[in-house]
Amino acid sequence: METASSTSYLNSHTGSRWTTGFMSWITSTDHKRIGVMYGFTMFSFFFLAVCLGFLIKLQKFYPAASGWEIIPVEWYGSFFTLHSVIMIFLFIVPGAPAVLGNFFLPLQIGAKDVAFPRVNLLSYWLYLFGAIMAVVGILLGGADTGWTFTPPYSVTTRTISMFGTQFDSVSWMLTAAFILGWGTILTGINFIITIHRMRAKGMSYFKMPLFSWSIYAASWIQVLATPVVGITLLMIVLERMMPVGFFDPNKGGDPILFQHLFWIYSHPAVYVMILPSMGLVSEIIPTNSQKPIFGYKSIAIASCSIAGVGYLIWAHHMFATGMSDVASIIFSFLTFFVAIPTAIKVFNWIATLYKASIALTPPMLFALGFVFNFSIGGLTGMFLGSLSTDIHLHDTDFIVAHFHYTMFGGAAFGIIGGIFHYFPKMFGKMYSKKLATATFGFMFTGFNALFIPMFILGFYGMPRRYHTYPDIPLFTNLQQASTIGSWILVVGVILMFITWIHGLRKGQISSEENPWNSSTLEWQTASPPTLYNFDEDPIVTRHPYDYDAFRAEVKAGTSKGARDE
Amino acid sequence: MSEQAVTVEAFHHHDEEGTRLGFWLFLFTELLLFGAFFIVYGVYRSAHLNDFKIAAESLNTGIGTTNTIILLASSLTMVLSLNAMKAGRVKLAKSMLLITMGLGTTFLIIKGFEWNAKFAHHLFLQTSAAIAEGKGSPLLTPGPEMLPDGQVLFYGLYFIMTGTHALHIIIGAVWMGIVYFWISKGSINPDNAGVLERCGLYWHLVDVIWIFLFPLYYLVA
Numbered sequence: 164m165e166t167a168s169s170t171s172y173l174n175s176h177t178g179s180r181w182t183t184g185f186m187s188w189i190t191s192t193d194h195k196r197i198g199v200m201y202g203f204t205m206f207s208f209f210f211l212a213v214c215l216g217f218l219i220k221l222q223k224f225y226p227a228a229s230g231w232e233i234i235p236v237e238w239y240g241s242f243f244t245l246h247s248v249i250m251i252f253l254f255i256v257p258g259a260p261a262v263l264g265n266f267f268l269p270l271q272i273g274a275k276d277v278a279f280p281r282v283n284l285l286s287y288w289l290y291l292f293g294a295i296m297a298v299v300g301i302l303l304g305g306a307d308t309g310w311t312f313t314p315p316y317s318v319t320t321r322t323i324s325m326f327g328t329q330f331d332s333v334s335w336m337l338t339a340a341f342i343l344g345w346g347t348i349l350t351g352i353n354f355i356i357t358i359h360r361m362r363a364k365g366m367s368y369f370k371m372p373l374f375s376w377s378i379y380a381a382s383w384i385q386v387l388a389t390p391v392v393g394i395t396l397l398m399i400v401l402e403r404m405m406p407v408g409f410f411d412p413n414k415g416g417d418p419i420l421f422q423h424l425f426w427i428y429s430h431p432a433v434y435v436m437i438l439p440s441m442g443l444v445s446e447i448i449p450t451n452s453q454k455p456i457f458g459y460k461s462i463a464i465a466s467c468s469i470a471g472v473g474y475l476i477w478a479h480h481m482f483a484t485g486m487s488d489v490a491s492i493i494f495s496f497l498t499f500f501v502a503i504p505t506a507i508k509v510f511n512w513i514a515t516l517y518k519a520s521i522a523l524t525p526p527m528l529f530a531l532g533f534v535f536n537f538s539i540g541g542l543t544g545m546f547l548g549s550l551s552t553d554i555h556l557h558d559t560d561f562i563v564a565h566f567h568y569t570m571f572g573g574a575a576f577g578i579i580g581g582i583f584h585y586f587p588k589m590f591g592k593m594y595s596k597k598l599a600t601a602t603f604g605f606m607f608t609g610f611n612a613l614f615i616p617m618f619i620l621g622f623y624g625m626p627r628r629y630h631t632y633p634d635i636p637l638f639t640n641l642q643q644a645s646t647i648g649s650w651i652l653v654v655g656v657i658l659m660f661i662t663w664i665h666g667l668r669k670g671q672i673s674s675e676e677n678p679w680n681s682s683t684l685e686w687q688t689a690s691p692p693t694l695y696n697f698d699e700d701p702i703v704t705r706h707p708y709d710y711d712a713f714r715a716e717v718k719a720g721t722s723k724g725a726r727d728e
Numbered sequence: 729m730s731e732q733a734v735t736v737e738a739f740h741h742h743d744e745e746g747t748r749l750g751f752w753l754f755l756f757t758e759l760l761l762f763g764a765f766f767i768v769y770g771v772y773r774s775a776h777l778n779d780f781k782i783a784a785e786s787l788n789t790g791i792g793t794t795n796t797i798i799l800l801a802s803s804l805t806m807v808l809s810l811n812a813m814k815a816g817r818v819k820l821a822k823s824m825l826l827i828t829m830g831l832g833t834t835f836l837i838i839k840g841f842e843w844n845a846k847f848a849h850h851l852f853l854q855t856s857a858a859i860a861e862g863k864g865s866p867l868l869t870p871g872p873e874m875l876p877d878g879q880v881l882f883y884g885l886y887f888i889m890t891g892t893h894a895l896h897i898i899i900g901a902v903w904m905g906i907v908y909f910w911i912s913k914g915s916i917n918p919d920n921a922g923v924l925e926r927c928g929l930y931w932h933l934v935d936v937i938w939i940f941l942f943p944l945y946y947l948v949a
Contacts, residue, residue, distance in 0.1 A: 415877025
């Protein structure tokens with residue numbers, strides 16, 4: 164009989180009596196299986212949302228006068244609402260922490276599992292339940308409030324779906340978001356306790372890999388911010404069910420108060436989306452440069468200070484609401500502060516590349532793409548953080564382009580790069596690097612072709628959330644360029660899935676391999692990892708990115724390196 | 729998977745201190761959840777100060793004080809139960825837990841009478857559909873008899889916040905029932921009293937939230 168130390172997590176698991184098949188996954192408390200399940204679910208929803216985004220862009224191909232109508236005008240709101248709800252609540256917020264955090268946090272710190280494995284499984288079930296509830300809700304009821312659910316519209320709207328069914332889908336989606344929120348909170352608590360209590364012997368805080376640091380910072384935001392938005396969204400449900408007047412000016416309520424409560428969570432939440440991706444980039448860049456990351460401590464501290472400062476700047480989403488001038492000036496000022504730790508990270512990554520022997524592997528391409536896109540996204544954020552320019556750019560396509568540069572070009576590129584980086588570790592398989600490089604080429608080109616025109620469109624006054632636009636040559640040309648960009652991007656996304664499926668079917672590699680010659684702890688286990696991750700409890704003696712020591716260990720045969728070295 | 733599937737011993741990781749730390753974090757999220765309600769209360773109180781004062785006078789301070797004493801007493805019996813368990817006196821621990829549950833239930837019953845008195849004065853929340861049919865409270869829904877804005881908000885917040893708190897009391901009481909059953913079965917015992925301790929922590933949280941609700945609604949009129 165095989166023992167726990169010799170069998171892969173793909174063949175055995177803990178938590179239930181089912182040994183094979185679907186049930187053995189859905190009831191498993193093994194952090195690696197839960198991570199893989201999140202990945203599968205999440206990317207399924209991601210694909211659905213990409214298709215919706217594709218249709219939304221296609222709708223903009225011709226101006227209003229042409230009579231072009233891919234999405235009927237009364238459904239357009241539902242389309243972008245479903246696109247945004249899936250992308251934000253189901254993909255990008257839980258994305259990196261739930262997929263790669265679950266899988267790699269215990270491996271990186273040398274633990275056997277997370278602190279509360281059963282709670283971890285509960286988080287997944289909550290996620291799955293909430294996700295299905297949100298998607299079914301909007302399909303049956305056609306909610307069109309956007310993902311921000313801003314009252315009074317979200318309280319008064321009674322929508323009818325594209326199938327003609329009437330259904331209180333706004334309440335369903337709000338309740339779903341509440342349930343998803345509890346899944347996120349529990350995951351956050353789980354990771355914080357795991358990091359505090361389960362680090363391997365010798366793994367001090369400043370010997371933790373930077374991805375673990377970023378997960379730590381993101382987890383604190385999840386725990387401290389999500390409950391507020393959860394109860395705020397429930398207040399909207401209550402308003403719809405039995406009107407109290409929480410946010411109804413007719414009863415003395417204040418709709419602006421909702422926006423404050425909403426953004427108190429939802430602004431820090433953008434750092435939940437971006438921090439783990441920054442962590443992944445901090446893993447990929449030193450690995451593919453084969454040298455220690457520049458300014459390890461400053462990156463770790465920057466993660467935590469981004470989380471801290473990110474808490475104090477929520478009202479920069481509300482400059483156009485008529486908030487007091489004093490508050491606006493303070494929030495604008497604080498917004499610029501968050502650029503400092505972010506820029507520290509970018510400079511550290513660039514400095515790591517200096518005089519390094521850079522391997523342009525697919526994950527490295529995505530990491531460099533992240534740095535490029537995220538810099539554009541971050542700097543255009545400075546435009547929006549300035550009070551006067553924000554009034555001009557507010558509610559235009561400029562904003563849409565800005566947050567797609569941070570969330571897709573940044574966070575999603577980081578997640579996808581992270582999956583390309585960790586794919587051989589997760590499955591013991593290697594994808595075709597040619598296909599993966601082509602994936603990056605299409606995604607990077609398509610992404611920039613899609614969103615650069617939207618900056619210009621927004622600057623010239625194209626409002627966001629509009630179904631169509633007047634036939635002005637500037638608008639028509641840029642819209643068409645942007646739509647063509649979306650086609651290239653969709654090809655890239657489809658190619659990404661093909662690369663993964665092809666890799667899973669064909670790319671068997673040795674379980675002893677460390678294909679990127681990475682120095683961090685997770686690469687020292689088997690690929691795919693065995694059930695309890697490490698045959699013997701690891702003892703950490705060196706810095707995670709100490710490549711000189713790592714090369715000496717590989718030479719001495721005490722660590723696994725790449726096979727060709 | 730081509731290889732033969734194997735069953736392996738489940739990974740047993742028991743870290744009492746880590747679990748306690750995690751539970752404290754969870755309690756903190758509960759506080760934040762109520763924190764949002766308290767912010768809403770604070771904002772509307774400062775916007776409608778007079779209306780809040782007038783409406784608060786209609787609440788019965790005597791009943792509120794009684795309920796506060798009951799909850800504080802239940803927190804005491806909860807601590808006594810845990811102490812008895814740690815001292816190995818399982819029977820005493822069980823009876824103290826029962827008393828705590830009883831006090832929690834008494835709180836709910838008194839709260840029920842209090843709400844009922846409000847309903848009798850036409851102060852109640854009703855679903856949107858029922859309001860559309862004209863079954864809503866004439867005092868809290870738009871119409872000639874509607875109270876001033878601030879009072880409508882006060883009663884709405886009163887029902888929602890004390891209702892959410894009552895829901896937490898119910899959850900706490902049910903949990904205590906489960907803990908009682910586990911103590912009887914012996915799976916919670918003097919050497920393994922972590923669940924009882926966490927149940928107690930949760931109960932104290934519910935208590936602490938009431939300690940803030942009570943002055944805000946009953947005393948600062």
